Amino acid sequence: MSEPLLNVSGLQAWYGESHVLHGVDFEVRPGEVVTLLGRNGAGKTTTLKCIMGMIGKRQGSIRYEGEETIALSSDKIARRGVALCPEERGVFASLTVLENLLLPPKIADGGLSLDEIYDLFPNLKERSTSMGGKLSGGEQQMLAIARILRTGARLLMLDEPTEGLAPIIIKQIGHAIQKLKPRGFTLLLVEQNFRWASQLADRFYVMEHGRVIDAFAAAELPDNMDKLHAYLGV
Amino acid sequence: MIPLLGISTQALFGQLLLGLINGAFYAMLSLGLAVIFGMLNIVNFAHGALYMVGAFAAWFLLTYFHIGYWPALILAPLGVALFGMVIERTMLKRLAGLDHIYGLLLTFGLALIIQGVFQNQFGASGQPYPLPEQLKGGTNLGFMYLPTYRAWAVVFSLCVCLFTWFMIEKTRLGSVLRAATENPELTRAFGINVPRLITLTYGFGVGLAALAGVLAAPIYQVRPLMGADFIIVVFAVVVIGGMGSILGAIGAGFMLGIVEGLTKVFYPQAANIVVFVIMVAVLLVKPTGLFGKKL
Numbered sequence: 302m303s304e305p306l307l308n309v310s311g312l313q314a315w316y317g318e319s320h321v322l323h324g325v326d327f328e329v330r331p332g333e334v335v336t337l338l339g340r341n342g343a344g345k346t347t348t349l350k351c352i353m354g355m356i357g358k359r360q361g362s363i364r365y366e367g368e369e370t371i372a373l374s375s376d377k378i379a380r381r382g383v384a385l386c387p388e389e390r391g392v393f394a395s396l397t398v399l400e401n402l403l404l405p406p407k408i409a410d411g412g413l414s415l416d417e418i419y420d421l422f423p424n425l426k427e428r429s430t431s432m433g434g435k436l437s438g439g440e441q442q443m444l445a446i447a448r449i450l451r452t453g454a455r456l457l458m459l460d461e462p463t464e465g466l467a468p469i470i471i472k473q474i475g476h477a478i479q480k481l482k483p484r485g486f487t488l489l490l491v492e493q494n495f496r497w498a499s500q501l502a503d504r505f506y507v508m509e510h511g512r513v514i515d516a517f518a519a520a521e522l523p524d525n526m527d528k529l530h531a532y533l534g535v
Numbered sequence: 536m537i538p539l540l541g542i543s544t545q546a547l548f549g550q551l552l553l554g555l556i557n558g559a560f561y562a563m564l565s566l567g568l569a570v571i572f573g574m575l576n577i578v579n580f581a582h583g584a585l586y587m588v589g590a591f592a593a594w595f596l597l598t599y600f601h602i603g604y605w606p607a608l609i610l611a612p613l614g615v616a617l618f619g620m621v622i623e624r625t626m627l628k629r630l631a632g633l634d635h636i637y638g639l640l641l642t643f644g645l646a647l648i649i650q651g652v653f654q655n656q657f658g659a660s661g662q663p664y665p666l667p668e669q670l671k672g673g674t675n676l677g678f679m680y681l682p683t684y685r686a687w688a689v690v691f692s693l694c695v696c697l698f699t700w701f702m703i704e705k706t707r708l709g710s711v712l713r714a715a716t717e718n719p720e721l722t723r724a725f726g727i728n729v730p731r732l733i734t735l736t737y738g739f740g741v742g743l744a745a746l747a748g749v750l751a752a753p754i755y756q757v758r759p760l761m762g763a764d765f766i767i768v769v770f771a772v773v774v775i776g777g778m779g780s781i782l783g784a785i786g787a788g789f790m791l792g793i794v795e796g797l798t799k800v801f802y803p804q805a806a807n808i809v810v811f812v813i814m815v816a817v818l819l820v821k822p823t824g825l826f827g828k829k830l
Contacts, residue, residue, distance in 0.1 A: 353724050379726030391721045393714045400710040405725035452726070 304367070306331045306487050307352065307383075307456055311361035312371075314344075314351050314511075321347050323511040324361065329456070329489055334482060336490040336498045339508035340534060345491040346388055348508070349458045352489075353385045354378040365456065380408050384454035388461045388491075390445040394434030398425055401433050402448055409453030411485065418447045421477045439470035446474065450481070457481070458489045463497055471497060495533065507532050547800050548679035554796015555789070556685055556754065559692035560747050562788025564769045565776060566696055567743035569784040570703070572773075573716045574736040577627060577638035583766025584646040585741045589615050589748025590757045591653060594662050604667035608749050615745030616738040623737040628730070646763070653759035661756025688750050695746065696785045703781055712736065716779075771814040777827020787825060 305328035314322040322344050329335045337345045351359045354375035363371045370378050384405070393401055402418065402425070419426040422443040428436065436444065442462060449457055459478075463471045471494070478488065478501055492498040498505075499522060507515040507529070515532065517525055564582060571579045592611035596602040602610065622645065630637045666684050673682040703709040715722040715729050723729040748762070755761055768791075776787030791810050799806040817825060 355720055355724055375720070375724040376726050376728050379724055385724055387721065391718060393717050395713045395717055396710050403707070404710060404714050404722070404727075406727065408726055448725075 303330050305329060305364075306333075306366060307489070308364040309348070309352065309362070312348065312351055312363060313360045314347050314356045315358040316347075316356075321511050322351065322359075325508070325511065325513055327506045327513050327516070329487055331455075331487055332482070332485060333504065334478070334488040334490065334502045335504050335506065336492050336502040337506050337508055338492070338495060338498070338529075338533060340532075341493075343508040344511040345508055346460055347511075349385060349460050349489070349491060352378075352458065353383060355385075379405070379454070382409060382453070382455045384449035384452060384457050386445045386449055386457070386459045386462065388464065390441045392433040392436060392441045392444050394432065396433050397429065398431050398433060398436070398444060399429040401444055402429075402451065405448060405452045407452050409455075411455070412453035413450040413484075415451070418450055421450075421480065422447050422473075439466050442466060442470070442474065443477075446477065450486075455485070456487050456489065458491075460491045461493060462490070463492065463494045475501060495529070544678050550796040550800045551793065552679070552681065552685060552796075554793045554799070555689050556792070557795060558789040558792020559689045560751060560765065560788075561769055561772045561792050562696050562785045563692050563743055563747040563750075564765070565772045565784040565788050566699055566781065567740035567747075568769065568773050569776070569779055569781055570699075570743075571737055571740035573779040574712065574733055575623075575627065575631075575638070576635065577630070577642065578635060578770075579737075579740065580639055580643040580766075581622075581645040581649065582642075582741070582744050582769070583762030583764075584649040585615055585619065585762070586744040586748040586751070586765065587653065587757075587759060587762035588618070588649060589745025590664070590752040590761060591657075591662075591748075591759075592745065593749040593752045594664055594757045597664065598662075604749075604753070608746070611749045612742040612745040615748075616742030619741035620734050620738040623734045627737065628733075650759050650763060657759055659758065659760060661758040661761075664752035664757050666753045684753055688754065692747070692750065693789075695743070696788075699743070700781050700785060768810050771810045773824075775810075775814050775817045775824055777824025780824065780826040783824055783826025 307329040309328065310326045312322055312325040313320070325344065325348055337348065339345050347356060350356045352363055354370065354373055354377070359371060361371060362369060365378070365381055365383060368381070370381065393404070396404065402415070413421070424440055425443055425447055428440060433444070446459065446462060462474055475497060481488065490498060490502065499519070503519055505517045506513050509532065515528070564586060568579055568582055571577060589611050592614055593604070593607035596607045596610060626641060627638065630641060670684040670687050673680055703712060711722070711727055712732065715727065715732050719729050751761070772787050772791050773784060775791065776783030791813065794813065795806060795809055798809040
């Protein structure tokens, strides 16, 4: 088994006085697609933000490529090859689509070129001169994903990429993600849409009350569906 | 001379030019304030004081080092920008995320200290700063006499404003700046060193103020309180243009300078308050300012 690309252990985090992560442990190996599952408020988004260095008060260990990053600022973590597509998408309204795409600086080789990104999401090419604030929800999500493909970051974290989108768009985003895997990207997803995630992910972690409480490989899913339904309350 | 509505054209154009010059300074100062407010969320009350320091820096350079106007136009803003960046790093940085009032109080206190030190040293009266050799004299346009330096001040300030606008709206650096203004946390998570960008932005904003100060030195006297008198009107200009709006700051600056000038011709008694009357009217009708989008 290869060395993990990302190793999270004993991760704790606080929003002001409220303690939201109580010791999260999991790992992501190079080239894998891993999905964090769990109900609302389980701590999935907070976990991604901690890895990105965006939560002020965090403790424990987050090792990326063997290096401890728990105390690094978010710009330094980004420079090491971690990228986040946030839940709220974070498309900059005062920037054009192209400016949004070109905003994150290139940190390494191996990212997609602008042409490859336009092949993946043709809508973005048509709208390249539109302001970010004028995009539809689906276009915003495509832009938010596309934006982190260019930089050469190896670990892409996507927070709820299908939330609130039409089925046709969800399908298109799924296709795009499938094309990323053979390019050597490693993906960490947070997703409520379990059916959609099950077609993409190699492994799943289930979170509850700020902890990881269970883990499955994709192949183990059929035998564990009852358990999973109980966890997720679906 | 042909009188117009009982006013001689000489007086009309003379005041219009004066208004335009004031407008040029309003525009440069409010532009710096707008850039700083957008990025740091701080209402920089030290702006007027730093404008004054810019003018004094030019005067120092000339008096003690015999360095003239043209080098001062570059050196003084650079020096003040450096001073501003030290202020940002050592003081303003600690106020990030706190209420506006803290930044306002700190910069207001700084303004009082800076002005106090200069007043203690140089008294309230002004030091004259000579016109640069190349810009002496003027041209008779037939309907009015146009002093060369004043024409230069207006044109130069307009160029600086348009250059700044271009940098912010049309370049890669500008897109990073706009992104960091909109969502600093996320911009930082893309690998951009936002704290450094904030320091540089503050340096740039106060550098603009100092540049306006050097430009003003040969027109107005170099006085410790030259900025304090000016900055109150400039804040009104920023509010009218819309907090944080680049084009708003430039447009409102020139426009209000001209309106002020025209008021001096047609109803001189109101000249000192016309900007504030407009501010009240704009706030009542469009609280975000003429060009403002958000607060």
